[in-house]
Amino acid sequence: MYETNYHRASSIDEALKLMGSSAEGKYLSGGMTLIPTMKQRLAAPSDLIDLRHIAEMKGIAVDGRTVTIGAASTHEEVATSDRVKAVCPALCALASHIGDPHVRHMGTVGGSVANNDPAADYPAAILALDAMVVTDRREIKAGDFFTGLFETALSDGEIIIAIRFEAPERASYQKFANPASRYAMTGVFVARRDAGDVRVAVTGAGSNGVFRHAGLESALAGNWSPDAVTNVMVDPSDLLSDLHATAPYRANLIKVMARRAVAAA
Amino acid sequence: MGVEGIGAPVARKEDRRFLTGKGRYTDDMTAPGMKYAVFVRSPHAHARIERIDVTEAKTMPGVIDVLDGEQLLADGIGNLICGWMIHSKDGSPMRMGVWRPLADKTVRYVGDAVAVVVADSVAEARDAAEAVIVDYDPLPVVTDPVQALRDGQPQIHSEAPGNLIFDWEIGDAAAVDRAIAGAAHVTELKVLNNRLSPNPMEPRATLGIYDPGDDHYTCYTTSQNPHVARLVMSAFYNVAPENKLRVIAPDVGGGFGSKIYIYPEEIVCLWASKRTGVPVKWTSDRTEAFLTDAHGRDHVSTVQMAFDANHRITALKVDTISNLGAYMSLFSSAVPTYLYATLLSGQYDIPAIHANVRTVYTNTAPVDAYRGAGRPEATYLLERTMETAARELGISPAELRRINFIRSFPHQTPVIMNYDAGDYDASLNAAMAAADVDGFAARRAESERRGMRRGIGMSCYIEACGIAPSAAVGSLGAGVGLWESAEVRVNAVGTIEVMTGSHSHGQGHETTFAQLVADRLGVPIDSINIVHGDTDKVQMGMGTYGSRSGAVGMSAIVKALDKVEAKAKKIAAHIMEADESDIVVEDGALKVAGTDKLVPWSQVALAAYTAHNLPAGMEPGLKEGAFYDPANFTFPAGCYICEVEVDPETGKTTIAQFVAADDFGNIINPMIVEGQVHGGIAQGIGQALLEGVHYDPDSGQLLTASYMDYAMPRADDLPSFKVSTSNTPCPNNPLGIKGCGEAGAIGSPPALINAITDAIGNNALTMPATPEKVWAAVQTGH
């Protein structure tokens, strides 16, 4: 790791100021992605600005079916939140399968969403739940937020404060884990608001990161049942091929995971 | 046996230290003025070094020196060698290319060491290593061993034209061809054995300390065999003569073979310590471990097995290409030859066997012994073939094996080995009962009702342990003898130290070796200390690999104990004025048999050292040493059965049950043996289901250089194992033990692949059986 300066921000304003005055600062949340990257000398921020102690970024609120999750909430906090479980158990299940207990107690929703790893789990949920990414300066629709591999709509220095969404009527996330990393080799989040409003988001498989699958959505909007998936064509040409899985295999996994998600929702 | 003696499940003495974080590993060691080494490594798989410029690096903060291969050569440090000579079938010696500890002119794999930075801190050494400018002229790359043998491929060493190291054979080719021509059935198979990364929990590390006052070197290192390290560094690498070099391998966190070898880093740190005048420590990070620890396996084979009309095997013909990587590691040549082809008879009475083995250079990390070393490759090939043959012949896999089992011992195979004892039916029957093979059909039907596929597979393995005898391995090309040495030192108060040339890096020697002494003398286990891992403390040794510590290392202790006991009896007889032949050792005392006369052990020890009243002419003291050179290998064997459920939609395999029935001969500590079997099976399942080293074929970059891409088995990948043992004592060593360290890794991969191929009805499946491969095989199966 190259030398860096650690700062603990106690408010959004302070964090923004620290970022403004640093040469090449980076926000630090759970550090589960950023710190290993620094240890491998693949990132060299001059300053680390820790966001985890900012009151506005913490806590989970559920108001009716509106769920607001502070960006500094850990995966463990989401996985074990009874209030979230009451309205959207699929999200708790998703969080409970991220990494291992160490990672879940450190890693945060905000860090995961800001990082937009193409194999991360949360982006599928954010997109399928049509969530709003709340930042220090605006609210960004999920559909506009994820812009490519490790790319987001966040501008320089912008801080994610919270994630907000309306809990759907039914939802489920089915993940086929990479045997080595246990990130998603293919993960499918299905969410149904009412007949005709179904979103299907796929992570781990797209060559440009998380995406919605129009074919699956329209098939399921017309017929919310596992069988509806059977005749949908999933085109492998936009999918990732790597050491662990080829595009045609991932195309198969998308259908299998989608079918299982509908059955479980 | 008593609660602490042979056969007792004594809790491991060393675990208090390990479990409370009090272990002392190489990286825990410090020396006054110690500095840190970081290696500059090649980012290319094959390139000529045009120029190394260290000017800027040398001026960076904290940097003491930056050294390269030219200086190493100028100082007379030698090449790394392979210590086992193999001759090709045309009589020519193996073609060993030059391996410099720091590359000279050419780099041959990604990770090849090019220069070393010594600095005040690891971070400063890293910074400076990044500032070393190396101009490379990249050369074409080949990573695949089959391709490397073809015409027009990149030439890796000038000494080995066409990248062929040797073309070796064993057995009677003409007899095999005759039997195949006259066979009622011939089963043919192509078998791949995947390349593995060893992944010990503790990465390699070394601390080199040069003392100019005495012109003496001390090397702390993560070694399975410190005396061998000293011998090789002294005799071949010109680091220092043996009397000027002390090698200490303190607590070592796992080796699995990868810490047998002497690597460039130990040599370079010792040399750098003299050059810079400061102690120099290097600790591998995980990426370096993936890049540079010797890998295991990597065979491509074809096999033909011939049967007569009664399903008896009449011949076995094997052709193997073995990838040894960019350089020949210390024992690399022995693994695909004498540790592999000599086991191709398995548990079966096969009249004719022929194997041809070609070893090949490629632009990949060196390959050498990894848990099992050659025997997993032989077992996988043979047991996949047996299962395939049973399917083709339409008889049960168990029946085919029974028809061909060896049942009389000793049994001479056509490939050197002489099996001394075994009962293969016993393990097979035990495994089949434990696995409830009779209930399988019902379990399969139940799985199928849920849309799943279920399969069962077995593997009957044999292996050769306790690698020895010295004269035999010498005649086959080994550069060393494979005996073991022990010294038993009884202190004046009766406590005991045992100096052993075996080395424990997870095996539990501090417990099992003490159990042996406790059993023999009836003294408490806490009064016995096992000393190992230091060439200044332990007289001599050949170290721990090939499951040899029990059969060879403990046998040496037995011999030393024989001498101690004989002398103690003489002293006791003298004290009690009894006849020496009437003295027995029991419950920590020497007794006159049939009387109540006794002297406690501690009193005999004290008498030996006060020397006030010893038999006339007897030397004072009670300390004896012995070397033990066995008469033969030992032959553990067993039967493993694996049952799997496969999800045909995703190709994911779940192991429903795993049964191991082993014959390890006599057992010193059943709990430790069970632990060894569990660990071995976990590694075998890792190989069969998850693990695999992948290089990019065009660039030679290692694609599996972290746990993000290299899949190690986790607890939830594994079922709860059902293990049992049976016992045909080994007639060739005093304890009747065979060894258990590698069996699990040897026997399990074919059982698992046989089970998956049974489940999916498609025999064309390679390891690791990843979900995608299984899914693809399901599409074309049944």
Ligand SMILES: Cc1cc2nc3c(=O)[nH]c(=O)nc-3n(C[C@H](O)[C@H](O)[C@H](O)COP(=O)(O)OP(=O)(O)OC[C@H]3O[C@@H](n4cnc5c(N)ncnc54)[C@H](O)[C@@H]3O)c2cc1C
């Ligand atoms: C062993 C292991 C296994 C894992 N397995 C999984 C898995 O199965 N599935 C999965 O989805 N993930 C997995 N992860 C990743 C984990 O979920 C991380 O926690 C997550 O990707 C990053 O979150 P973090 O809080 O640690 O962020 P950090 O590492 O602290 O930061 C990541 C990036 O986001 C930026 N950032 C952080 N917070 C904010 C914010 N509020 N606003 C703007 N930018 C911000 C940082 O500057 C940095 O660039 C795993 C990680 C590890 C180490």
